[in-house]
Structure formats: structure tokens, C-alpha cells
Amino acid sequence: MNADGLLERLTAYFPVMLQGAGITMLVSSLAIIVGLALGACLLGMSLANRGTGPLTWAVTVYVSFFRGTPLLVQLLMAFYLPSAFGWDMPPLLVAILVMGLNSAAFQCQILRAGLAAIPAGQIAAAYSFGMPQRKVFWNIQLPQLARAVWPAVVSEFMDVVKNSAIISVIAVADLARVTRQIFAANYRPLEVFLSAGVMYLLLTGAVFALGSWVGRRLQHRGGRGRRIGLAATGASHV
Amino acid sequence: MTSRRLLLATLSLAAAGLFAAGTAQAQSLLETIKSKKEIVIGTEAQFAPFEFLQDGKIVGYGPDLMNLVLSDMPEVKVKQMDVPFQGILPGLATKRFDFIVTSVTVTRERASKFAFTIPIADATTALLRRTADGGLATPESVAGKVVGSQAGSAQLKALQEFSAKLQADGKKPITVREYVSFDEAYADLAAGRLDAVAQSMANLATLTKTRADTYALIPGAIGPKTYFAWVGRKDAASAPLVEFFNTGIAKAKSSGKLEELQQKWFGFTMDTPVDAVPEPTI
Numbered sequence: 107m108n109a110d111g112l113l114e115r116l117t118a119y120f121p122v123m124l125q126g127a128g129i130t131m132l133v134s135s136l137a138i139i140v141g142l143a144l145g146a147c148l149l150g151m152s153l154a155n156r157g158t159g160p161l162t163w164a165v166t167v168y169v170s171f172f173r174g175t176p177l178l179v180q181l182l183m184a185f186y187l188p189s190a191f192g193w194d195m196p197p198l199l200v201a202i203l204v205m206g207l208n209s210a211a212f213q214c215q216i217l218r219a220g221l222a223a224i225p226a227g228q229i230a231a232a233y234s235f236g237m238p239q240r241k242v243f244w245n246i247q248l249p250q251l252a253r254a255v256w257p258a259v260v261s262e263f264m265d266v267v268k269n270s271a272i273i274s275v276i277a278v279a280d281l282a283r284v285t286r287q288i289f290a291a292n293y294r295p296l297e298v299f300l301s302a303g304v305m306y307l308l309l310t311g312a313v314f315a316l317g318s319w320v321g322r323r324l325q326h327r328g329g330r331g332r333r334i335g336l337a338a339t340g341a342s343h344v
Numbered sequence: 345m346t347s348r349r350l351l352l353a354t355l356s357l358a359a360a361g362l363f364a365a366g367t368a369q370a371q372s373l374l375e376t377i378k379s380k381k382e383i384v385i386g387t388e389a390q391f392a393p394f395e396f397l398q399d400g401k402i403v404g405y406g407p408d409l410m411n412l413v414l415s416d417m418p419e420v421k422v423k424q425m426d427v428p429f430q431g432i433l434p435g436l437a438t439k440r441f442d443f444i445v446t447s448v449t450v451t452r453e454r455a456s457k458f459a460f461t462i463p464i465a466d467a468t469t470a471l472l473r474r475t476a477d478g479g480l481a482t483p484e485s486v487a488g489k490v491v492g493s494q495a496g497s498a499q500l501k502a503l504q505e506f507s508a509k510l511q512a513d514g515k516k517p518i519t520v521r522e523y524v525s526f527d528e529a530y531a532d533l534a535a536g537r538l539d540a541v542a543q544s545m546a547n548l549a550t551l552t553k554t555r556a557d558t559y560a561l562i563p564g565a566i567g568p569k570t571y572f573a574w575v576g577r578k579d580a581a582s583a584p585l586v587e588f589f590n591t592g593i594a595k596a597k598s599s600g601k602l603e604e605l606q607q608k609w610f611g612f613t614m615d616t617p618v619d620a621v622p623e624p625t626i
Contacts, residue, residue, distance in 0.1 A: 125400050186431070189440040194384070197425060277425035279400060287397040290390065290527035293534060293558070 112297065119288055119301055126284030127305050129198075133278065134267040134309070136202045141209025141266060142259065146252075148214040150243045165214065172211035178272055180204050185276040197277040205273070209266050216258045220251025253324045260317030264310040271306075281305060373442060373577075374584040382421045385410070386441035388429040390525040393550045393609040394447040394465070394572070402426060405609040409464060410445045412601060413592030428524055430496045433458065436577060443585060447572035449498030449544070452624040459578045461589045463571035463616040465546050465606070469502040471562040472541040472548050474533060480540060483564045488516030489539035492529040495522040498626055502567030503542035505626070534558050542566065550610055568625035571616060594618045 152165035172180065184204045188195055195203075224247055232242045252259065274283035285302040289295060377383045387406070389397045395406040402424055414422060424445070427435060432448070435441050436458065449467045450460050471491070473480045480486060487510045493500040500522065507518040521538060523529040529541045530551070540562065543551075552561045576586040596602040597618050606613045 122399060182431070186435055186438045186440050189435075190438045192439075274426075275428055275431065277427045279397075279426065283397075283426075284400070286390075286527070289531070290392070290396070290525075291398075293531060293555075295531070 115292070115294070115297065116301060119298065122284055122288065123281060123301065123305055126279060126281035127309060129278060130267070130270050130280045130282075131309060133198065133201050133205060133273060133280065134270045134313075137205035137209055137270070138263045138266050138313070140202070140206025141213050141262070144206065144210035145213025145217060146248055148210060149217045150240065150248070152214070152218075153243055153247075154239060169211045169214055172208050173215070177205070177208055177269055178275065180208060181273065181276050200276055201270075201273040201278050205266060205270060208269075209262060212262050212265075213259065216255055216262055217248075217251055219258070220253075220255040221247065223254035224250050249324075253321075256317075256321040256324060260314060260321065263313050263317055267310050267313055268306065371581065372584045373581045374588055377420060377442060377585070378417065381419050382423055383414075383417075384440075384442045385422055385424045386432050386435050386444045387424050387426055387446045388432055388525075389426040390429075390527055391447055391547065394547070395445075397426070405465070405605055406445055406447060408605050408609070409593070409596060409602070412596055412605075413589055416588075416592060429494060430524070433575065436575060439577075442576075443582075443589070444575040446574070447544075448575050449626070450571050450573050450622065450624045451498045451501065451626050454575070455621070455624050457578060459576045459582060459586045460573040460621045461576070461586060462593050462618055462621055463573045464593060464602075465572045465616065466614040467498065467544045467546070467570040467572040468565045469499045469542055469567045469570070470545045470548055470565055472530070472533065472543060472551065472559055473539070473562050474536075475556065475558060475560045477539070477560075480562055483562055483566045484510065484515065486518055486540050486562075488518070490519045490521060490537070491540045491542055492521040492523055492532060492538045493542040494526050494529065495524060498570060499542050499544060501626060502570070506542075506566040530559070544570075544572070546572075546610055546614065549612065553611065570624070570626055571622055573621065 148165050148168065151161045154161045181201065181204050184195075184200050185197065228246060229242065232246050237246075270280060271282040273280050274286075281302060285298060289298045292298070387395050387402055389395050389402045389404075391404075393404050395402055395404040397403075407424075410422070414420065425441065429446070432441075432444055432446055433454065436444050447465065447467070448454065448460075450463065454460070471480075471483055471486060480489075483506070491503060493503050500520070503518065503520055507520060511517045521529075521532075523532070526541070526543055526547070529538065529543075532538045533541050545561075545565070548559075548561050552559050574589060576582040576589070593602070596605075597616070602616075603613045
């Protein structure tokens, strides 16, 4: 294979792939934010009324649906069904919304796993102070459990970026679509798909780096707060 | 209790309102498009040289002709969505798209459900082979071989009917493989996973010209004469819009612009009827 030709071709692909990568990152970052925020809300809702009541049931149905059906099916439904009722949603918005809603279901369950990391005594103490359940969730439970399961949360962020590779079925020109078009024009699968792979690796790597930095900041803040909190309650374990 | 009932009543009214909004399409679609100054068009941009992506833009014979026809409605902005072919006609049916500007073969089944425009090109199916594979000289020589085509396409249907004909003649049937897009089929042909690809002659002519070292045409059609056309919904609201496109295509043919575009994108011209949509043969 002609090495000079290869470098030329790679530099030719780069700006086109960068355009596609821009769309991928736009959709992914917004979906990540929506996913985390909504996931936290869903967890809060499911803990209302001490885990009984209609809100908990609603969250269970939501999570079962979005975790139990393929993302492809969710995207196609959200793209084709609304127009039957006269709604017109631009494809980019549909992609961000569906990926956000999908990620929220997974984030809800990931965050739920962090509940075990909070000593039960804190919750009891908070309620005995007369704190409303919503305040207990957002001020006491969420910061601590997020800290505990943050690596898994960041892993879900990276999954969002990778899952975004199918949004081209609903008319969004992302990195995967652009890659397929380059391949259709020059029939060199190894270098084209390898370049795309490297780009996705860079994107998920950036998400991981940013997520880890945030995680370290959380640990740092949490560490000091935790020590003060423990000292106040006179806890004997660390 | 009362507030819950009120909530239920409001929700039902809202739902009824949404349904009403969806069904109140008695107004002509063409009028709606002109008032909204926007037309939503569905395209599968994986069908060189009819429509394909280049530098992030949808280019080709189809887009050039579409822009020519739509120049009669200059204030209308085109919102063109690139979706896989299998979502094109269903998307039109669910009103996701106002109109389809992608090369759809006129078939009986589709003509009964949708409204075709007059043809834009010839769609008669032929077979593509690897240049190195000189043994496949006639269409009949693919009996018993592995041939691919696009899922949901009329070319696949022509291939399946051809295979049935071979079987009836006492030859071995073809192993048919389906692909999401023709580009994937071409790639598998080059890789040796397929012996041939069934595709329209217009596409193959351009492909074998630009990639003569990899692909060659097997001379001879494997199905009846068919045409590519654009598609609208088969209801009263869409009829003026389909008529608008028909007028535009006929005008392009009479002014010679259609032949000019065909020469530009294919290197040859095709004979297509202008007075009416031809009877589907497949």
C-alpha cells in the first residue's frame, strides 16, 4: 500500500469526519446532561413516600421500558410516530431527547446502587430533624451516592457516546454516517473504519477524562465534609 | 377528587385536540407548504449517482432535478432528511415527510398505496460482477450462485422473480442475500462474499465506468422494463403537490434540461414517458 497516498487520504477524511464528530458530540453531551439530571429526578421520585405510591410505580414502568427495548426501536418510534398526530419534531431534537430519556433510565438504576453507601443513621437523623423527603434526597442522599457510584456514571456517559452511532437512521449526519459515506466512495474499509474507531476513542476518552476530573473534585469536597459530618455524629467507624 | 377529575378531563381534551390537529389536513398539502414556506422531503442518500452524500451535502441527479423543479416555488425552503430506504415509504405514510425525492421503482404494490410522479429515469434491473470473474458472461450463469440486493427494493424483487424463473427452467435457484444499502452489497461483492449484485442498469453503468478495475456489468436485463419515480401520498390533499412535481419534470424534459442532467450524472440519456405514470410491470 502506498504510504504517501495513505497520509493524503487520511488528511482528506479528517475534516469531513470532524464535522460528523461535531454532531456526535453535540447530541451525546446534551443527552448525557439530560440523562444524569433526569436519572437523579427519577430516583428521587421513586424514593418518595418511602418507596410506595404511584410515583415509584411510574418510575418502574419508565425504567423497564427504556432499559428493556432497543435504542434503535425507541429512536424509530420517536421519529415516525409523532407526525401521525401532526407533531413535527426535528431529527436532531428527537435524537437528543430519546438518547437522554434512555440514558436517564440507566442512570437512575446506577445511582440507586449508591444508596447502600449511605449509613442509615443519617436518613433517620435527617427525618427526625423534620427535613422534607425531597430535601433529604437532594441534599443528603444524592451528593453521597453520586460520589460512591461516580465511575459507573462516567461509564454510562461513555456508553451514550458509543450508542450515538445509530442516530443516522433518523436522518442525523453523525460520525458513523459520514464514515459510511467515505467508505462508499473509496472502498478502503481498514483505514476508513480504523480512523472512525480512533475518533470515537478520542471522544469517549475526552468524556472519561472530564468525568474523572469531576469525580476527583467530588471526592475532595466530599472527603472533608464527610469527616466533619462523622465527627458531628460521633460515628466510631470511618 | 375534583381536581383529579379536572386533570383527567383536561388531558382528554388535549388528546382530542391533538388528534383533531392531525386529521384536519383537508387543506391541500401544496397550500400548507406554500404558507409554511417549507417542504419536508425524505431521501435515501446512499444511491450514487441518483442521490448520495458528498462533503456533508446531498448531491446527485435527484437533488439537481428537485432543485430545478422547486425553482418554481422559490420562497419554499427544502428540509431534506437522509434516512435508510426501508424508512422512506413508511415515513411518507405516517406524514413524517411531505414528499419523497429518492429513486423509487414503480411497482404494482407501491402504486396501489402511493402516488407516483412521472418517471425520472429507467430502473430496469441488471447484474453486476467482479471484473476478474469473467466466467459470469450471461444473466443465466448466476444460477446456483450468491447474489445480493437491497432489502425492500424492487431490484430485489426482480432478482427473486428471476431466480424463480431459473428454477422453473430446471436450473439451480439463486441464493439471495439482502442488504440495508447497495453500498454494502458492492463492498461484499468486491470482498468475494457475493458473486453478483442485482441493481438498476443506470446505477451499474456509472459504477462500472468509475470503478472498471473492480466491477463489470453482465449484459442483459433480468426483469421487465421498470422506471424510477418520486412519491407522494395517495390522498386528495397530496394530489396538487404530485401534480406540481409532474409539471416540473415534464417541463424539464421538454426544455431538454432532463437530458442535460442525465448526461451530467450518467453519461447517457434515458427514454422516459412524460404523459402519464407508466403501468407497473413488477
